[in-house]
Structure formats: structure tokens, C-alpha cells
Amino acid sequence: QKEVEQNSGPLSVPEGAIASLNCTYSDRGSQSFFWYRQYSGKSPELIMFIYSNGDKEDGRFTAQLNKASQYVSLLIRDSQPSDSATYLCAVNQAGTALIFGKGTTLSVSS
Amino acid sequence: NAGVTQTPKFQVLKTGQSMTLQCAQDMNHNSMYWYRQDPGMGLRLIYYSASEGTTDKGEVPNGYNVSRLNKREFSLRLESAAPSQTSVYFCASSATTGGDGYTFGSGTRLTVV
Numbered sequence A: 001q002k003e004v005e006q007n008s009g010p011l012s013v014p015e016g017a018i019a020s021l022n023c024t025y026s027d028r029g030s031q032s033f034f035w036y037r038q039y040s041g042k043s044p045e046l047i048m049f050i051y052s053n054g055d056k057e058d059g060r061f062t063a064q065l066n067k068a069s070q071y072v073s074l075l076i077r078d079s080q081p082s083d084s085a086t087y088l089c090a091v092n093q094a095g096t097a098l099i100f101g102k103g104t105t106l107s108v109s110s
Numbered sequence B: 001n002a003g004v005t006q007t008p009k010f011q012v013l014k015t016g017q018s019m020t021l022q023c024a025q026d027m028n029h030n031s032m033y034w035y036r037q038d039p040g041m042g043l044r045l046i047y048y049s050a051s052e053g054t055t056d057k058g059e060v061p062n063g064y065n066v067s068r069l070n071k072r073e074f075s076l077r078l079e080s081a082a083p084s085q086t087s088v089y090f091c092a093s094s095a096t097t098g099g100d101g102y103t104f105g106s107g108t109r110l111t112v113v
Helices: none
Strands: A004-006 A011-015 A019-025 A032-038 A045-050 A054-056 A061-066 A071-076 A085-092 A104-109 B003-008 B011-015 B021-023 B031-039 B040-047 B064-067 B076-077 B089-093 B107-111
Touching: A004 A085, A011 A019, A019 A085, A019 A104, A032 A061, A032 A071, A045 A054, A045 A061, A045 A071, A071 A085, A085 B040, B003 B089, B021 B031, B021 B089, B031 B064, B031 B076, B040 B064, B040 B076, B076 B089
Parallel strands: A011 A104, B011 B107
Antiparallel strands: A004 A019, A019 A071, A032 A045, A032 A085, A054 A061, A061 A071, A085 A104, B003 B021, B021 B076, B031 B040, B031 B089, B064 B076, B089 B107
């Protein structure tokens, strides 16, 4: 069975620090990788996607992908209290639905 | 833009009752999905529809049926609700099944007593 693993946390960081969220996946055929943020009681919202090995930056967010190690990560620079949420990693192959990890809860303290 | 609209937002059912969760999107997306989210279990795929006229089972399809009514609408039906189906249900859509990110609806919180 295809799996996506995340540390459930909580991951606690002080305001202004870098938060590092990690995800591993079991299916070597996975092609697309996504990070969603979910505030408590709300629906997931897409914040980053990455398809190729390496880094992809968008503002304070950087997604990193290493297909050889089956590893994807999300770095949040200058973390803010408003970044406190659950972060969901999701992967899929072409033509299949996303498989989600269970999420990592991030807490940013001011 | 409304995006993905789910109804109802909350529902309480008695064991054995049936109900249909409605989902509609206005983004002209081809693919639509139903997930359930339980504490500690993450999002689990129930059914999806890659395109109008097709549906496929996901990880946890037992006890559910779906209908892709047209390109916009994808409904989820519980024929005989069980307490194990107490969950938050999310509908989502994407341009294609695969490399596109999903847009989620606001969710339906269902309690079966």
C-alpha cells in the first residue's frame, strides 16, 4: 500500500525561526508532491508544489525534493504565529488521486 | 468565485439513516474527489472521479456510493449510516487527476449516533 509518512509533532519553534517539516513516501513512481496547510476547523489549502528534484522557493516557503531518498520537505523561514497550523504532505502519480500524510502540527510562539 | 461548495456543513444522523452529501465546483475542473478526515488518520480517499462519467474507489469506499451528476457536481451517499462514518468529509476538485493541486470545499461535519 502506498504510504506517506510525517512526524505528527507538535513541532514548536519561536517566532522568527526556521521551521522544517519532513515527509517520506513509499511509492518510487510518485511524480507530484504537494504541501497543504490546514488551520483548525478549516479545509486544507495548497501552499506549495514541486515536481523535480531540488529546491523550489515561494516567499518564505521552500519545498525540497529528493526522489532518490523518497523525501520531501518544507522550510518556513521567519516563522510567524499565523503559521501555526497542521501541514499536510501529499503525493501522487500521474492519473491517480493524491495520497496524504497524517500531517505535522506546527506551533510558532511569539 | 465560490470555488467548491459543499452542503450541508453539519449533519447528525441516526444509525441506519441515509443521506447524500452534495458538492459542486465552478472552476470547470475535470476531476473531483471525496475524502474523510478523522483525528490521527489524516485525509483518506473515499472515491474520486477523474472526469465526467467515471468514478473510482479510493482507500475507504465501503459504505459509500458516489454519483458524478455532471461536470460540476459530485455527490456522496451514505445508504445506511454507521457510527464509524462519523467524520469530517471534504470534497475537492482539480483540473486533472495527477499533477494539479486540489481546491477543497469547506467540509461537512457528520455525526452518526
